[in-house]
Amino acid sequence: MQMQTDSNFDLDNFLPYQLAVVAGRASKAFSEIYSAEAGLTVPEWRIMAHLLKAEAVSVREIHLRTDLDKPKVSRASDRLEAEGLLVKKVNPRDRRLVELSLTPAGRALMMKLIPLANQFQQKLLEQLGGDAAAFRAALSRMMDDSK
Amino acid sequence: MQMQTDSNFDLDNFLPYQLAVVAGRASKAFSEIYSAEAGLTVPEWRIMAHLLKAEAVSVREIHLRTDLDKPKVSRASDRLEAEGLLVKKVNPRDRRLVELSLTPAGRALMMKLIPLANQFQQKLLEQLGGDAAAFRAALSRMMDDSK
DNA sequence: GAGATATCGTTGCGTTTACAACGATGTCAA
DNA sequence: TTGACATCGTTGTAAACGCAACGATATCTC
Numbered sequence: 422m423q424m425q426t427d428s429n430f431d432l433d434n435f436l437p438y439q440l441a442v443v444a445g446r447a448s449k450a451f452s453e454i455y456s457a458e459a460g461l462t463v464p465e466w467r468i469m470a471h472l473l474k475a476e477a478v479s480v481r482e483i484h485l486r487t488d489l490d491k492p493k494v495s496r497a498s499d500r501l502e503a504e505g506l507l508v509k510k511v512n513p514r515d516r517r518l519v520e521l522s523l524t525p526a527g528r529a530l531m532m533k534l535i536p537l538a539n540q541f542q543q544k545l546l547e548q549l550g551g552d553a554a555a556f557r558a559a560l561s562r563m564m565d566d567s568k
Numbered sequence: 569m570q571m572q573t574d575s576n577f578d579l580d581n582f583l584p585y586q587l588a589v590v591a592g593r594a595s596k597a598f599s600e601i602y603s604a605e606a607g608l609t610v611p612e613w614r615i616m617a618h619l620l621k622a623e624a625v626s627v628r629e630i631h632l633r634t635d636l637d638k639p640k641v642s643r644a645s646d647r648l649e650a651e652g653l654l655v656k657k658v659n660p661r662d663r664r665l666v667e668l669s670l671t672p673a674g675r676a677l678m679m680k681l682i683p684l685a686n687q688f689q690q691k692l693l694e695q696l697g698g699d700a701a702a703f704r705a706a707l708s709r710m711m712d713d714s715k
Numbered sequence: 716g717a718g719a720t721a722t723c724g725t726t727g728c729g730t731t732t733a734c735a736a737c738g739a740t741g742t743c744a745a
Numbered sequence: 746t747t748g749a750c751a752t753c754g755t756t757g758t759a760a761a762c763g764c765a766a767c768g769a770t771a772t773c774t775c
Contacts, residue, residue: 729762
């Protein structure tokens with residue numbers, strides 16, 4: 422590991438850059454799977470995946486929890502509704518809120534995708550080898566710290 | 569750490585998603601620094617940083633080495649040339665190639681940015697704590713594997 | 716209760732992006 | 746040498762992006 426003095430810099434070992442490259446490649450590789458399998462885009466996949474564990478979630482909550490900005494959630498969920506994968510319903514207690522929830526078709530689609538996701542992750546973890554546990558721990562910490 | 573069976577899935581612990589979120593936040597936080605300090609965009613910063621360690625590099629090489637596609641390198645380097653931070657010169661040995669190299673002004677700008685970059689990375693590493701070494705090792709391995 | 720303020724989801728819009736195609740140059744083979 | 750093929754950087758273009766502003770609803774304050 423190279424020592425970094427003030428006027429010394431190596432892009433290849435710069436953390437934000439490495440993260441961007443690795444994340445971009447992983448995201449692209451996995452998106453090719455669910456794009457081919459289900460025609461979903463990245464924001465669409467994230468919304469569907471988030472809805473899986475929580476019934477009736479507002480646009481706002483998805484925006485906060487999944488790092489998608491509001492317009493993205495709004496438009497992606499429009500497309501998903503048009504395809505019959507989820508339904509949008511105004512919350513009667515607070516009519517500013519729109520609750521999203523999966524349709525049976527949406528849930529069925531995710532049941533098909535989840536094994537592929539777990540399988541993809543498994544391959545990544547194998548790449549990491551012995552550092553896998555520490556890597557995931559560090560990643561989780563970074564997620565929480567900057568939340 | 570939660571065990572994942574086929575029909576069990578938690579987006580928050582899904583590696584590609586975690587990577588995308590963490591990378592996006594780190595990239596954005598750091599880009600605010602060099603954007604405020606030097607008015608650079610992400611591809612512009614990457615090109616400048618890559619040129620720092622290698623004189624006279626072709627567009628193609630930057631494209632391959634920094635995960636920027638060719639049009640991005642082409643247009644970003646146009647802007648950088650217009651601002652006097654680098655020069656483009658056709659390689660006389662192979663006139664298809666365009667060699668990029670920093671001007672003195674470009675190099676001076678980077679000398680100002682590098683301490684900020686190292687300082688930013690230092691803060692990230694402190695967040696990682698004891699897992700930092702394993703994290704970087706795993707990250708480097710993933711970079712090389714998918715190259 | 717009424718007006719001011721805040722929050723939600725949507726829409727508008729200028730910019731950036733990714734992908735393909737192009738002209739220019741170089742290489743290879745017959 | 747010449748024609749076919751490959752590679753380089755640029756340009757064109759439709760789609761996606763981020764950010765701000767909007768209408769609608771809710772809350773807070775007096």
